[in-house]
Amino acid sequence: ANLQYEKAVIHRDQILQLRKIQEQQHVVSASGNIDVIFAEKSPSGLCVLVMFIRGGRMLGNKNFFPSNRLDERESGVLSAFLSQFYFSGMAGREVPDEVVVNAQLADKSLLETALRQARGRKVRISDNSRGTRARWLGIAGNSAKQALGSHLAQRDNLHRRFEALQQVLELDQMPDRLECFDISHTQGEATVASCVVFDQAGPRKVDYRLFNIRDVTAGDDYAAMEQALRRRYTRLQKGEGRLPDVLFIDGGKGQVTQAMNVLEELQVENVLIVGVAKGPSRKAGLE
Secondary structure (H helix, E strand, O other), X not given: XXXXXXXXXXXXXXXXXXXXXXXXXXXXXXXXXXXXXEEEEEOOEEEEEEEEEEOOEEEEEEEEOOOOOOOOOHHHHHHHHHHHHHHOOOOOOOOOOEEEEOOOXXXXXXXXXXXXXXXOOOOEEEOOOOHHHHHHHHHHHHHHHHHXXXXXXXXXXXXXXXXXXXXXXXXXXXXOEEEEEEEEEEOOOEEEEEEEEEEOOEEOHHHOEEEEOOOOOOOOHHHHXXXXXXXXXXXXXXXXXXXXXXXXXXXXXXXXXXXXXXXXXXXXXXXXXXXXXXXXXXXXXXX
């Protein structure tokens, strides 16, 4: 019940944020393409929200949650964010006519020059806004504060889950990285192994992998799991990624034995293997 309540709160916050954006469309009166960027700090985290205004219409926003280990002030956070947002892998990134921020930037002139060179035309950074731009910052600030609150709630929820996992598995330390493997079939023939990865920040989608299983008898899930694990952990042993603390296998003793044999053969150490068997009390959809 607690988990369902936390999920409901997160979904409620997301719905409220969408409604606010829809209701505030009429606030925009200026023309042109403008990015409004607001940094919201708290003792526990940081949110940088980018609100996109195109042709005088507010099209929505995007939230970022960068780390702030040096505890930079909003001005330092924004300077670093602008450099990353517009100049790191900026293929397809549109540089607007104007960037409105919520703190005065020490390197404003330098950033304006770099943006102008990237765009080929003048770009203005407004860091002391009034009137309409100040109202935009107010909207962005409210959204950023709400987004940061939801993000921190999710983070705390994940932390509690990792603590619970540590207790259930009787681990000396809280695990930081989990990998989960599952075998599926397309129309009973094409076999695919899925690998999903989680850490204490949530899903690590950049590390997700799909393995098309080759040269295995249709329906032989043991052989399919063995092949997928061998391919995955051969690469990890070569330094192509990070080993997990816990490896979850969708299956019972047979699948766990396959996993243990593969990791032992590849000399992979310090990875706990956990089998997730459906069991007689399983209710479909409620795992």
